[in-house]
Every structure is written in structure tokens, then in C-alpha cells.
Amino acid sequence: MHDQHRDFYQGLRKKVVQWASSGEGQDNRWTEYILIVPDLFHLLWKLTLDPEVPRKTKVKLGIALAYFISPIDLIPEGILGPLGYTDDLVITALVLNMMINETDPYLVQKHWAGEEDILILVKRIIETADQMIGGGLVNKIKAILKLSGK
Template sequence: MSRNSDFYVEMRRKVKDWAESDKAKESPWVEYILLVPDFFHLLCKLALDPDVPTRSKAKLAGAIAYFVSPIDFIPEAVLGPVGYIDDLALSAYVLNDIVNENPELAERHWAGEVELLATIREILEAADEMVGSGLWQKIKASIR
């Protein structure tokens, strides 16, 4: 888990620094991008939780792999933290089922300061606009 912890710490730093920059003022998705480290943390915690069903763990693992892969639809290496928007949308998509099936399980691991289910729903409603409709369909298809 230390590799994931290092990834998480670095992600949190990058997102925080970016959110305080002038570039962040140009993005309508700043408040969502600030949630990216919390969503990654939740994915990891749920993937390790013995109470999470195996089929859900497979989806969680896919979302985690998408986060840590340098190759994805909107690359962070090119765009900086704005590139996490597709990772966030995919995370919300995967977490939606888990939170709806067992909200207490997800809340147990949620480190964020906002209400989890409402935030997931907001992200899913905005996903078409955030990443583009065609791309959003491809991202969802990659995890089914």
C-alpha cells in the first residue's frame, strides 16, 4: 500500500497546488478536481475491505488501475490535474453502485468533507459535459 500512499500524497499535493493557481480559475470543475484524492482514497480502502463483494472489488481494481496508469483518455501528464476529470467520473460511476448497495460501508471509508452520495450523483450528472459525451460512453464501457 505504500506505493498507493505515495501516489495519493503526490496527487493531493499536485491537485492542491493547481487549485491555488491561476489556471484553476479557468476551470469550471475545480471543486470536483479537489475531490480526486478523496475518491482515490475511497477506491483503495473499499478494495481492501473484506465486506466488499468480489465483483465490486474487480470494478474498484479497474478504477484504481485507471488512476495510476499514465495512459488514459485525458492524460494528467499533459494537462496536469485537469486530466483527472475522467478518472473522477469513472470513480463516481464505479462507486455509485457500491454506495447505493451499502452506504454505511462506503461512508466508513470516506475521508471527504462533502456528502458522498450527493457528490457522486452530481459528478455523474456532469460527466457528459466534463469529459464529453462520446468519451464518457467509452470510459463507462471500459469498466462494465
């Protein structure tokens, strides 16, 4: 991992863990999902570097990765704190789901550093996405990702 991405990952992990330990994080229904955000960032990074991942798929992975790093966000972390990563989480799950459906799921599994089965986790995130960030926003994200694949 390049230094700037390692720094982002480590900073993200620290921020998320501190928030999860706070009163706000302990009482939030999305905390279990927010805690996996750093691992999902790491997964995106590893997949973009994997020579087995098709170029078309890497474009989508790169979009999701850039969205994590970008200060311009649909749900801004700067205002909401780690809860602002819910949109990043949904975008990542949608991109990973596309990848799982279009390539060998093993490519995703081999780079996953988290504890839960990544295939089940992606499905769970997508199933709760409408509740997490709102159905209208989920549909907009899906439309944007669909356009990026052309």
C-alpha cells in the same frame, strides 16, 4: 495504505492543491471536483481492502484504482495537468454509483474522508460528467465498466 499508494496519494494531493491555487486552477469551472480527486483515490483504496465489499465489486474498484495510477489515459494528466483527472473522476463516480446501487451504501460512506456527503457527490459528478469530459467518452466508459462486471 501501502507506501507506494500513500506516496501516490500524497503526490496527487500536492499536485492538485498547487494547481487549484494557481491562476489556471482558480479560473477553472472543474476545480471544486479536481480538489476531491485525492480523496476519491483514497476511498477506492480503502474499499478494495474492506472484507465486507463483494469480490465482484472489488474488481470494478480495482479497475478504477489501476486507471488512476496508469500513465495510459483517455485524458492524460501528463499533458493537461490535474485537469486530466476529470476522466479518473468520472470513472470513479460511475464505479461508486454501481457499488452504491448493488450493495449497502454504508460501505462507501464509512470509508469516505471528504467533507461533502459522498452519495450526493457521486450523483453530482455523474450529472455533470457529459459536460466535464463529453458524452461520447462517458458512454464508452460506461460500456467498458459494464463489460468488466460480467
